[in-house]
Amino acid sequence: MTYQDFDGRNLCSDAIRAHRRLLTRNGYPPSLEYVTGELAVSSSALSSIFHDDAHLLKVVIESALMQLHDRCIQATTAVEDDNPIIQLEALAVAYVGWALDHSGEFLALRSTTLGALREDDELTRFERAVLELLQRLLVRARDEGLLASRDDPEVLAELISSYICGAVHRVMLQRLPQEEPGPRDLLGVCKNLRLLLQRLIG
Structure with a gap:
């Protein structure tokens, strides 16, 4: 049994996408x-990949956090100026964008x-890496x-991390499950985030 057994479909990726969609829609x-x-x-197709419900959820969360890490790294490296403040803002905005895109x-x-889930060190290692990057930029x-x-x-x-999580969580409580957060929400959170950074950093 491989992940590609059904007409070339990658069942692992398909299952992650389906789980994400249902998690966001149903809460x-x-x-x-x-x-x-x-x-x-x-039933045997997915059970050969995922042991149980908890295993599937863990894979979905880990995949999302890996994307968070990649997104933040790309955002900071894309900044032409080596100014850590500009890189920090790019990282923070990338974090907000990821959270709104992965609301579930x-x-x-x-x-x-x-x-x-948050007690699983292996699962949250990518999120910790983002926080460590944020700390290094501040240093x-x-x-x-x-x-x-x-x-x-x-x-x-x-x-900064607590503000991002709190602001995004508030937006999601206002929007979900009727609708997913959109570009206007991203702009609103990022605007307030920049004001916070200006106060903290000067």
């Missing part, structure tokens, strides 16, 4: 059985009923005299 993780029905494949996974990670900014204060970069990174 809770679909079962492996439900995803199997959505893909119109036999974002909410699942912060759900009280699925809180154990550079401090060392180059670009910060408005001598605040601890680790504390500032946590503050």
